[in-house]
Amino acid sequence: MGDSAFGRVAIIGAGVMGTGIATLAVGSGLPVVLVDLDRERLERARAGITAQTRLGRLMGSFDRGIADGELETTTDPGRVAGAAALIESVTEKVEAKARALTASTAALAPGTVVVSNTSAIPIDELAGYTARPEDVVGIHFMNPPYLIRTVELIRGPRSGDAAIASAERLLAALGQTPVHVGDGPGFVVNRVLQRSINEAARIVQDGVATPEAVDAAFTGCLGHRTGPLATADLIGLDNVVDSLHVLLERTGDEGYRPCDLLVGKVAAGHFGRKTGRGFFEYRTTS
Ligand SMILES: NC(=O)c1ccc[n+]([C@@H]2O[C@H](COP(=O)([O-])OP(=O)(O)OC[C@H]3O[C@@H](n4cnc5c(N)ncnc54)[C@H](O)[C@@H]3O)[C@@H](O)[C@H]2O)c1
Structure with a gap:
Protein backbone atom coordinates (compact mmCIF):
# COMPACT_ATOMS: atom_id res chain seq x y z
CA MET A 1 0.00 0.00 0.00
CA GLY A 2 1.26 3.47 -0.85
CA ASP A 3 4.15 4.89 -2.90
CA SER A 4 5.48 8.03 -1.23
CA ALA A 5 7.67 8.70 -4.31
CA PHE A 6 4.56 9.77 -6.24
CA GLY A 7 5.04 13.42 -5.27
CA ARG A 8 2.96 16.19 -3.73
CA VAL A 9 -0.81 16.05 -4.05
CA ALA A 10 -2.81 19.30 -4.25
CA ILE A 11 -6.37 19.09 -2.95
CA ILE A 12 -8.83 21.95 -3.49
CA GLY A 13 -11.73 22.03 -1.01
CA ALA A 14 -11.32 21.24 2.70
CA GLY A 15 -14.84 19.96 3.42
CA VAL A 16 -15.96 16.43 4.26
CA MET A 17 -14.30 14.85 1.23
CA GLY A 18 -11.24 17.11 0.94
CA THR A 19 -10.47 16.26 4.57
CA GLY A 20 -11.00 12.53 3.91
CA ILE A 21 -8.87 12.49 0.73
CA ALA A 22 -6.12 14.47 2.47
CA THR A 23 -6.21 11.92 5.32
CA LEU A 24 -5.81 9.13 2.77
CA ALA A 25 -2.84 10.86 1.13
CA VAL A 26 -1.11 11.92 4.36
CA GLY A 27 -1.59 8.43 5.86
CA SER A 28 -0.12 6.94 2.66
CA GLY A 29 3.00 9.09 3.16
CA LEU A 30 2.31 11.64 0.40
CA PRO A 31 2.91 15.36 1.00
CA VAL A 32 -0.31 17.34 0.60
CA VAL A 33 -1.22 20.97 -0.01
CA LEU A 34 -4.86 21.57 0.92
CA VAL A 35 -6.52 24.73 -0.42
CA ASP A 36 -9.83 26.33 0.60
CA LEU A 37 -11.33 29.82 0.45
CA ASP A 38 -12.26 29.58 4.13
CA ARG A 39 -9.52 29.67 6.80
CA GLU A 40 -11.81 28.21 9.46
CA ARG A 41 -12.53 25.19 7.23
CA LEU A 42 -8.79 24.70 6.81
CA GLU A 43 -8.25 24.75 10.58
CA ARG A 44 -11.04 22.23 11.10
CA ALA A 45 -9.66 20.09 8.29
CA ARG A 46 -6.17 20.04 9.84
CA ALA A 47 -7.60 18.83 13.15
CA GLY A 48 -9.78 16.29 11.31
CA ILE A 49 -6.86 14.94 9.26
CA THR A 50 -4.72 14.46 12.40
CA ALA A 51 -7.54 12.61 14.17
CA GLN A 52 -8.56 10.51 11.15
CA THR A 53 -4.97 9.57 10.28
CA ARG A 54 -4.49 8.35 13.85
CA LEU A 55 -7.76 6.39 13.65
CA GLY A 56 -6.80 4.99 10.23
CA ARG A 57 -3.49 3.74 11.63
CA LEU A 58 -5.23 2.12 14.61
CA MET A 59 -7.66 0.41 12.24
CA GLY A 60 -4.83 -0.89 10.04
CA SER A 61 -5.81 1.31 7.09
CA PHE A 62 -2.28 2.69 6.74
CA ASP A 63 1.07 0.94 6.62
CA ARG A 64 2.75 1.41 10.02
CA GLY A 65 6.16 1.55 8.30
CA ILE A 66 5.29 4.71 6.34
CA ALA A 67 5.54 8.11 8.07
CA ASP A 68 2.72 10.62 7.58
CA GLY A 69 3.14 12.94 4.60
CA GLU A 70 3.62 16.63 5.33
CA LEU A 71 0.44 18.76 5.28
CA GLU A 72 0.28 22.39 4.16
CA THR A 73 -3.02 24.29 4.37
CA THR A 74 -3.52 27.54 2.47
CA THR A 75 -6.04 29.91 0.92
CA ASP A 76 -3.64 30.58 -1.99
CA PRO A 77 -4.50 28.44 -5.05
CA GLY A 78 -1.07 29.31 -6.53
CA ARG A 79 0.53 26.97 -3.90
CA VAL A 80 -0.52 23.99 -6.06
CA ALA A 81 2.47 24.74 -8.35
CA GLY A 82 4.79 21.75 -8.57
CA ALA A 83 2.13 19.20 -7.52
CA ALA A 84 2.21 15.77 -9.20
CA ALA A 85 -1.61 15.68 -9.21
CA LEU A 86 -4.45 18.04 -8.36
CA ILE A 87 -7.73 16.83 -6.88
CA GLU A 88 -10.69 19.24 -6.98
CA SER A 89 -13.20 18.50 -4.22
CA VAL A 90 -15.17 21.73 -3.75
CA THR A 91 -18.94 22.25 -3.35
CA GLU A 92 -21.10 20.37 -5.91
CA LYS A 93 -21.99 23.48 -7.88
CA VAL A 94 -20.65 24.16 -11.37
CA GLU A 95 -19.82 27.81 -10.55
CA ALA A 96 -17.73 26.80 -7.52
CA LYS A 97 -15.90 24.11 -9.45
CA ALA A 98 -15.29 26.39 -12.44
CA ARG A 99 -13.84 29.04 -10.12
CA ALA A 100 -11.63 26.52 -8.31
CA LEU A 101 -10.36 24.89 -11.50
CA THR A 102 -9.63 28.19 -13.23
CA ALA A 103 -7.75 29.56 -10.22
CA SER A 104 -5.67 26.46 -9.53
CA THR A 105 -4.92 24.69 -12.82
CA ALA A 106 -3.16 27.74 -14.31
CA ALA A 107 -0.32 27.15 -11.82
CA LEU A 108 0.22 23.49 -12.84
CA ALA A 109 2.84 22.19 -15.26
CA PRO A 110 1.24 20.95 -18.51
CA GLY A 111 0.61 17.22 -18.31
CA THR A 112 -0.19 17.27 -14.57
CA VAL A 113 -3.31 15.21 -14.03
CA VAL A 114 -6.35 17.22 -12.86
CA VAL A 115 -8.88 15.09 -11.00
CA SER A 116 -12.43 16.07 -10.11
CA ASN A 117 -14.14 14.32 -7.22
CA THR A 118 -17.53 15.53 -8.41
CA SER A 119 -20.53 13.38 -7.48
CA ALA A 120 -22.53 13.98 -10.62
CA ILE A 121 -21.25 16.71 -12.97
CA PRO A 122 -20.00 15.21 -16.25
CA ILE A 123 -16.19 15.33 -16.40
CA ASP A 124 -16.18 16.79 -19.89
CA GLU A 125 -18.24 19.75 -18.67
CA LEU A 126 -15.62 20.46 -15.96
CA ALA A 127 -12.72 19.87 -18.36
CA GLY A 128 -14.10 22.82 -20.34
CA TYR A 129 -13.08 25.14 -17.46
CA THR A 130 -9.40 24.23 -17.82
CA ALA A 131 -6.84 25.14 -20.47
CA ARG A 132 -5.95 21.45 -21.06
CA PRO A 133 -9.06 19.21 -21.11
CA GLU A 134 -6.87 16.21 -21.98
CA ASP A 135 -5.32 16.40 -18.46
CA VAL A 136 -8.72 16.07 -16.73
CA VAL A 137 -10.26 12.83 -15.37
CA GLY A 138 -12.82 12.01 -12.69
CA ILE A 139 -12.16 10.02 -9.55
CA HIS A 140 -15.24 9.50 -7.44
CA PHE A 141 -13.87 8.71 -3.98
CA MET A 142 -16.22 7.09 -1.47
CA ASN A 143 -16.78 8.46 2.04
CA PRO A 144 -14.61 8.01 4.07
CA PRO A 145 -11.88 7.44 1.46
CA TYR A 146 -9.34 6.00 3.90
CA LEU A 147 -11.75 3.17 4.81
CA ILE A 148 -13.42 2.46 1.44
CA ARG A 149 -10.71 1.44 -0.97
CA THR A 150 -12.57 1.35 -4.30
CA VAL A 151 -13.32 4.36 -6.51
CA GLU A 152 -14.93 5.09 -9.85
CA LEU A 153 -12.26 6.27 -12.33
CA ILE A 154 -14.08 8.29 -14.97
CA ARG A 155 -12.71 8.82 -18.44
CA GLY A 156 -14.24 11.84 -20.18
CA PRO A 157 -14.37 11.98 -23.98
CA ARG A 158 -11.34 14.30 -23.97
CA SER A 159 -9.33 12.63 -21.15
CA GLY A 160 -5.93 11.62 -22.53
CA ASP A 161 -4.20 8.26 -22.05
CA ALA A 162 -1.41 10.01 -20.10
CA ALA A 163 -3.95 11.51 -17.66
CA ILE A 164 -5.59 8.12 -17.09
CA ALA A 165 -2.16 6.54 -16.53
CA SER A 166 -1.24 9.30 -14.01
CA ALA A 167 -4.57 8.81 -12.21
CA GLU A 168 -3.87 5.07 -11.97
CA ARG A 169 -0.41 5.79 -10.50
CA LEU A 170 -1.99 8.20 -8.00
CA LEU A 171 -4.57 5.58 -6.99
CA ALA A 172 -1.85 2.94 -6.58
CA ALA A 173 0.07 5.35 -4.32
CA LEU A 174 -3.12 5.86 -2.29
CA GLY A 175 -3.86 2.13 -2.08
CA GLN A 176 -7.12 2.53 -4.01
CA THR A 177 -8.61 0.22 -6.63
CA PRO A 178 -10.30 1.85 -9.64
CA VAL A 179 -13.45 0.69 -11.37
CA HIS A 180 -13.21 2.17 -14.88
CA VAL A 181 -16.42 3.86 -16.04
CA GLY A 182 -17.47 6.31 -18.74
CA ASP A 183 -18.73 9.88 -18.46
CA GLY A 184 -22.33 10.99 -17.84
CA PRO A 185 -24.39 12.62 -15.06
CA GLY A 186 -23.79 10.74 -11.79
CA PHE A 187 -21.55 8.14 -13.52
CA VAL A 188 -22.60 4.75 -12.06
N1 LIG B 1 -19.88 14.05 0.89
C1 LIG B 1 -19.68 12.89 0.25
O1 LIG B 1 -19.96 11.80 0.79
C2 LIG B 1 -19.10 12.89 -1.14
C3 LIG B 1 -18.64 11.68 -1.69
C4 LIG B 1 -18.02 11.69 -2.95
C5 LIG B 1 -17.90 12.88 -3.65
N2 LIG B 1 -18.37 14.04 -3.10
C6 LIG B 1 -18.15 15.28 -3.86
O2 LIG B 1 -16.99 15.91 -3.31
C7 LIG B 1 -17.09 17.33 -3.47
C8 LIG B 1 -16.97 18.01 -2.11
O3 LIG B 1 -18.05 17.56 -1.29
P1 LIG B 1 -18.02 17.74 0.30
O4 LIG B 1 -19.07 16.84 0.83
O5 LIG B 1 -16.61 17.65 0.80
O6 LIG B 1 -18.53 19.27 0.42
P2 LIG B 1 -18.38 20.27 1.65
O7 LIG B 1 -19.52 21.21 1.55
O8 LIG B 1 -18.17 19.53 2.93
O9 LIG B 1 -17.00 21.05 1.32
C9 LIG B 1 -16.83 21.85 0.19
C10 LIG B 1 -15.65 22.79 0.43
O10 LIG B 1 -15.32 23.46 -0.79
C11 LIG B 1 -14.87 24.75 -0.44
N3 LIG B 1 -14.91 25.60 -1.64
C12 LIG B 1 -15.98 26.04 -2.33
N4 LIG B 1 -15.57 26.76 -3.40
C13 LIG B 1 -14.21 26.77 -3.38
C14 LIG B 1 -13.20 27.33 -4.24
N5 LIG B 1 -13.51 28.02 -5.33
N6 LIG B 1 -11.90 27.13 -3.90
C15 LIG B 1 -11.56 26.43 -2.81
N7 LIG B 1 -12.47 25.87 -1.96
C16 LIG B 1 -13.78 26.04 -2.26
C17 LIG B 1 -15.82 25.18 0.68
O11 LIG B 1 -15.29 26.27 1.44
C18 LIG B 1 -15.90 23.88 1.48
O12 LIG B 1 -14.91 23.81 2.49
C19 LIG B 1 -18.44 17.59 -4.15
O13 LIG B 1 -18.26 17.65 -5.53
C20 LIG B 1 -19.24 16.35 -3.76
O14 LIG B 1 -20.31 16.11 -4.64
C21 LIG B 1 -18.96 14.08 -1.86
Missing part, protein backbone atom coordinates in the same frame (compact mmCIF):
# COMPACT_ATOMS: atom_id res chain seq x y z
CA VAL A 189 -22.88 5.05 -8.27
CA ASN A 190 -24.66 8.38 -7.96
CA ARG A 191 -26.99 7.87 -10.91
CA VAL A 192 -28.46 5.02 -8.83
CA LEU A 193 -27.70 6.10 -5.23
CA GLN A 194 -29.00 9.68 -5.33
CA ARG A 195 -32.29 8.56 -6.80
CA SER A 196 -32.62 5.85 -4.11
CA ILE A 197 -31.96 8.41 -1.37
CA ASN A 198 -34.59 10.74 -2.87
CA GLU A 199 -37.13 7.90 -3.03
CA ALA A 200 -36.32 6.79 0.54
CA ALA A 201 -36.87 10.38 1.74
CA ARG A 202 -40.13 10.53 -0.21
CA ILE A 203 -41.30 7.35 1.57
CA VAL A 204 -40.74 9.11 4.92
CA GLN A 205 -42.42 12.28 3.58
CA ASP A 206 -45.48 10.25 2.50
CA GLY A 207 -45.75 8.70 5.99
CA VAL A 208 -45.25 5.17 4.67
CA ALA A 209 -42.37 4.41 7.06
CA THR A 210 -40.10 6.09 9.59
CA PRO A 211 -36.42 6.73 8.74
CA GLU A 212 -35.51 3.91 11.15
CA ALA A 213 -37.86 1.49 9.37
CA VAL A 214 -36.63 2.47 5.88
CA ASP A 215 -33.01 1.85 6.84
CA ALA A 216 -33.83 -1.34 8.81
CA ALA A 217 -35.45 -2.77 5.67
CA PHE A 218 -32.26 -2.16 3.65
CA THR A 219 -29.83 -3.42 6.31
CA GLY A 220 -31.97 -6.32 7.56
CA CYS A 221 -33.76 -7.50 4.42
CA LEU A 222 -31.13 -6.71 1.81
CA GLY A 223 -27.96 -6.98 3.91
CA HIS A 224 -26.74 -3.45 3.03
CA ARG A 225 -24.11 -2.15 5.44
CA THR A 226 -26.04 1.12 5.90
CA GLY A 227 -29.51 2.20 4.81
CA PRO A 228 -30.08 5.01 2.27
CA LEU A 229 -30.99 7.63 4.90
CA ALA A 230 -27.97 7.00 7.15
CA THR A 231 -25.89 7.11 3.96
CA ALA A 232 -27.48 10.45 3.06
CA ASP A 233 -26.64 11.82 6.53
CA LEU A 234 -23.04 10.67 6.06
CA ILE A 235 -22.76 12.30 2.62
CA GLY A 236 -24.38 15.55 3.81
CA LEU A 237 -27.98 16.41 2.84
CA ASP A 238 -26.80 19.71 1.31
CA ASN A 239 -24.55 17.74 -1.03
CA VAL A 240 -27.37 15.26 -1.79
CA VAL A 241 -29.70 18.11 -2.81
CA ASP A 242 -26.96 19.75 -4.93
CA SER A 243 -26.24 16.40 -6.64
CA LEU A 244 -29.94 15.78 -7.30
CA HIS A 245 -30.20 19.23 -8.94
CA VAL A 246 -27.19 18.42 -11.14
CA LEU A 247 -28.81 15.12 -12.16
CA LEU A 248 -32.25 16.69 -12.74
CA GLU A 249 -30.83 19.52 -14.84
CA ARG A 250 -28.73 17.21 -17.00
CA THR A 251 -31.20 14.33 -17.48
CA GLY A 252 -34.60 16.07 -17.28
CA ASP A 253 -35.71 13.01 -15.29
CA GLU A 254 -38.23 14.09 -12.60
CA GLY A 255 -37.19 11.17 -10.37
CA TYR A 256 -34.15 13.29 -9.46
CA ARG A 257 -36.17 16.36 -8.35
CA PRO A 258 -35.26 16.65 -4.63
CA CYS A 259 -38.35 15.96 -2.53
CA ASP A 260 -39.75 18.58 -0.14
CA LEU A 261 -38.53 16.74 2.96
CA LEU A 262 -34.89 16.84 1.76
CA VAL A 263 -35.17 20.48 0.67
CA GLY A 264 -36.79 21.41 4.01
CA LYS A 265 -34.05 19.73 6.06
CA VAL A 266 -31.36 21.60 4.13
CA ALA A 267 -33.22 24.91 4.51
CA ALA A 268 -33.37 24.26 8.28
CA GLY A 269 -29.60 23.61 8.39
CA HIS A 270 -30.03 19.91 9.20
CA PHE A 271 -27.30 18.56 6.89
CA GLY A 272 -26.75 15.20 8.63
CA ARG A 273 -23.63 14.13 10.52
CA LYS A 274 -21.75 17.36 9.84
CA THR A 275 -24.35 19.47 11.70
CA GLY A 276 -25.38 16.80 14.23
CA ARG A 277 -28.84 16.29 12.77
CA GLY A 278 -30.37 15.04 9.52
CA PHE A 279 -32.69 12.04 9.31
CA PHE A 280 -31.02 10.87 12.53
CA GLU A 281 -29.27 12.67 15.42
CA TYR A 282 -25.53 12.57 16.15
CA ARG A 283 -23.60 13.52 19.23
CA THR A 284 -20.71 15.32 17.49
CA THR A 285 -20.96 18.15 14.98
CA SER A 286 -17.64 17.63 13.16
